[in-house]
Amino acid sequence: MIRLKFVAATLLLFSTRLAFSQELKYEISFPNAVHHEAEVSLDITQIPAGPLTIRMSRSSPGRYATHEFGKNIYNVKAFNASGQELQISQVKGDVYQVEKHNGNARITYTVFGNWVDGTYLGIDKTHAHMNMPATFMWVKGMENRPVSIKFNDLDKYGWKVATQLQHKGGNTYTAANHQYMMDSPTELSAFKVHSWEDINTDKTKQTISVSMHSPDAQPVVDNFGKMVKRMVDESKMVFGELPKFDHGVYTFLQDVNPENSGDGMEHRNSTVIVERSQKVEGNEEDLLSTFSHEFFHAWNVERIRPKSLEPFNFEHSNTSSELWFAEGFTQYYGSLILKRAGFRDLNSYCNTIAGLANGVLNMPGANTYPATQMSRYAVFADAGVAVDQTNQINIFTSYYYYGATIALALDLRLRSEFKLSLDDYMKAVWKTHGKPEIPYTVPDLQNVLAKLTNKSFANDFFGRYVNGIDKNDYVKLLSNAGLVLRRAAPEKASLGMIRLSPANGKLRLSMNTLKGSAAYLAGMDNGDYFLKINDDELKTPADLNTLLAKYKPGEEVNLTYEHRGEVNTVKVKLQESNSFEVVPVEKTGKTLTPEAEKFRTAWLDSQIK
Ligand SMILES: [Zn+2]
Structure with a gap:
C-alpha cells in the first residue's frame, strides 16, 4: 500500500544477499479443501535474540472495521531448523510467542475459511479465495522483510493463480514487504481470463486483466471483458491517465456463485469482486457497477490516499475522517462513469440521484453530523459485527451516500459557477497527491479546491458542507441540467x-x-x-x-x-411522505432549454473524444 516502502524493499530484495536470506517463506497446501481447511507453514531466519512474536491480523486493507481473523486458526506449532518442536505459547487470542529459538523457526498451523467475499477466506474443491489477513500469520518487527508464498496442490485441483503478487517462477510468488503481501488477495481456481493492453497517455503499455471464476464460457468472458474495457477507458478520462501499476498489470479477481457473500474490495494493483449471481451471462450490466466503483479506487484511495490510512494498521482498524471523499466520491463516479459509457440510461441515472437524496437529505444522521464524523463511524459500520442493537439509523448516514451527494453538488457548482467540473478537481487532486503519492488530509483537499477556484469558495464549501452539516440546494443545482428533484408522493x-x-x-x-x-x-x-x-x-x-x-x-x-x-x-x-424522485424536465410537461441540454450532455455523456 505504500509506494516508498515498496520501492525500498524491492531494491533491498534485488541488491543484497542478506535480503534473500531474510525472506519470510510461506507455503500453503490444501489437503482438506472439501472441509475448508488449509495448512500453512512459515520459515523465519535471522531472528534477533529475544521472543519471536507471530500473530493474525485484526483488520484488512479496504475494510474499515475490526475483524477477528485469529478465531479461524488452530494447531499452531513451532519447530527449529532440525525439525525439533519448540515451545510456543498463545499470549493473546491471536498472538503467539516462541521464547527460545536459535535464530531460525518454522511456524505451522491450520486455517479454516468458508466465506467468499473481499475480507475473509473461502476454501473448497473449486477454489481457494484468499484474503491475506484472513489466511496468513505474520511476524511482529519483520514488516519490512521480503515475503515469498508457495501455493501447493495447484495440479491436484486444476487451479491457476490470479494475484497482484509478483510471479517468481513455478508456484512461488513474492511481495516486497508485509504491507504489500497483505494487500494482495489471491484466487486459486480454474478461472478464465480476458485481458488487454492499455496504452497510457505517456505511451507506456500495461495489461488489464479480468480473471473470472464462474460457470461462463470463454465468449461470455471475452464479451464481458470488452464491457469492462469500455468502463476502464471512460474512467481514465476523469484523471487523464491510468495509474502506473507496480508490475505493469492490474487484475480484476472476479468470483461469481450464488453461495458467495457479495463484495467488492479494492487493492493497489487488483480488486476482488465477489458476486452472488448464478453466472455472468445475462447479468453483465448489473455486475459492472462493482467494477466501476472498485476500479476508480485504483486512483482514489489507493494512490490518492488519506494520511489516516497510512501505514495500514493490521492490529486495529485505522480511523479516517476522509472516507466521504475516498468512498463517497468513488461512489459518485462509479455510477456516473457507467452512464457516460452508455451502460445506464438517463432514467436509471435519475433514480441513482434520487437514491442519494433519499439516503442523505431525509436522514437524521446527515442532518445532525458532518461527513467527516460519519467517516469515522466506519470502524463500526463497515461490516463491523455487533451482537447488541445500535442506533445507526438515527446517528449514522453512510459516507458512501453522504460523500456522493457532496460530489454531486461540487460537480454541479463547478460547472455552473466556474465553467469547470469535478473531473478538473479530481485531476488536480491526482496531480498534487495521487501521482506523487503524498497522502492527504481534509485541509489538503480544501487547498486543492482553493487553487482551482478561489479561497473563499473553498472555505465556504468545506466549512459548510464537509466540516459542517449544511446541505447544498440540490433542486436549484439539478435544474441547471434540466432535472427536477421533487417529492415523489406528497399526497401520501x-x-x-x-x-x-x-x-x-x-x-x-x-x-x-x-x-x-x-x-x-x-x-x-x-x-x-x-x-x-x-x-x-x-x-x-x-x-x-x-x-x-x-x-x-x-x-x-x-x-x-x-x-x-x-x-x-x-x-x-x-x-x-418525504421520499424524493428525480425526473427529466421534459417529462414534467415543460421544455428542456438548449442551455440545460448542453449542460446535461457535457456532464453525463462520454468524455472520450
Ligand atoms: Zn469503495
Whole structure:
C-alpha cells in the first residue's frame, strides 16, 4: 500500500544477499479443501535474540472495521531448523510467542475459511479465495522483510493463480514487504481470463486483466471483458491517465456463485469482486457497477490516499475522517462513469440521484453530523459485527451516500459557477497527491479546491458542507441540467420508514423507527408488535400501505402497538411522505432549454473524444 516502502524493499530484495536470506517463506497446501481447511507453514531466519512474536491480523486493507481473523486458526506449532518442536505459547487470542529459538523457526498451523467475499477466506474443491489477513500469520518487527508464498496442490485441483503478487517462477510468488503481501488477495481456481493492453497517455503499455471464476464460457468472458474495457477507458478520462501499476498489470479477481457473500474490495494493483449471481451471462450490466466503483479506487484511495490510512494498521482498524471523499466520491463516479459509457440510461441515472437524496437529505444522521464524523463511524459500520442493537439509523448516514451527494453538488457548482467540473478537481487532486503519492488530509483537499477556484469558495464549501452539516440546494443545482428533484408522493400519508416482519402470529418492527417520524413520536420502536391503525388490524406487512392510503397527511389516527407484553394506544398526526424522485424536465410537461441540454450532455455523456 505504500509506494516508498515498496520501492525500498524491492531494491533491498534485488541488491543484497542478506535480503534473500531474510525472506519470510510461506507455503500453503490444501489437503482438506472439501472441509475448508488449509495448512500453512512459515520459515523465519535471522531472528534477533529475544521472543519471536507471530500473530493474525485484526483488520484488512479496504475494510474499515475490526475483524477477528485469529478465531479461524488452530494447531499452531513451532519447530527449529532440525525439525525439533519448540515451545510456543498463545499470549493473546491471536498472538503467539516462541521464547527460545536459535535464530531460525518454522511456524505451522491450520486455517479454516468458508466465506467468499473481499475480507475473509473461502476454501473448497473449486477454489481457494484468499484474503491475506484472513489466511496468513505474520511476524511482529519483520514488516519490512521480503515475503515469498508457495501455493501447493495447484495440479491436484486444476487451479491457476490470479494475484497482484509478483510471479517468481513455478508456484512461488513474492511481495516486497508485509504491507504489500497483505494487500494482495489471491484466487486459486480454474478461472478464465480476458485481458488487454492499455496504452497510457505517456505511451507506456500495461495489461488489464479480468480473471473470472464462474460457470461462463470463454465468449461470455471475452464479451464481458470488452464491457469492462469500455468502463476502464471512460474512467481514465476523469484523471487523464491510468495509474502506473507496480508490475505493469492490474487484475480484476472476479468470483461469481450464488453461495458467495457479495463484495467488492479494492487493492493497489487488483480488486476482488465477489458476486452472488448464478453466472455472468445475462447479468453483465448489473455486475459492472462493482467494477466501476472498485476500479476508480485504483486512483482514489489507493494512490490518492488519506494520511489516516497510512501505514495500514493490521492490529486495529485505522480511523479516517476522509472516507466521504475516498468512498463517497468513488461512489459518485462509479455510477456516473457507467452512464457516460452508455451502460445506464438517463432514467436509471435519475433514480441513482434520487437514491442519494433519499439516503442523505431525509436522514437524521446527515442532518445532525458532518461527513467527516460519519467517516469515522466506519470502524463500526463497515461490516463491523455487533451482537447488541445500535442506533445507526438515527446517528449514522453512510459516507458512501453522504460523500456522493457532496460530489454531486461540487460537480454541479463547478460547472455552473466556474465553467469547470469535478473531473478538473479530481485531476488536480491526482496531480498534487495521487501521482506523487503524498497522502492527504481534509485541509489538503480544501487547498486543492482553493487553487482551482478561489479561497473563499473553498472555505465556504468545506466549512459548510464537509466540516459542517449544511446541505447544498440540490433542486436549484439539478435544474441547471434540466432535472427536477421533487417529492415523489406528497399526497401520501406516512408514519416514516418502517420495516415489518411476521413473528408469533403478529407483525413486528424489525428496525428502529426514524427520529422525528410519526411512528417515532408515537413511541413505537424496534421489537414492538404493530397491531392496529384506528380499528383496522395489521395482518401482513402489505397492510401498512393499504391502511395508510385511507388517510391524508395531517390527519390524526390511533396507533396500537405492543411493547414487552404491554399494549399501548397513542394518537399521532400522520405526516406527508418525504421520499424524493428525480425526473427529466421534459417529462414534467415543460421544455428542456438548449442551455440545460448542453449542460446535461457535457456532464453525463462520454468524455472520450
Ligand atoms: Zn469503495
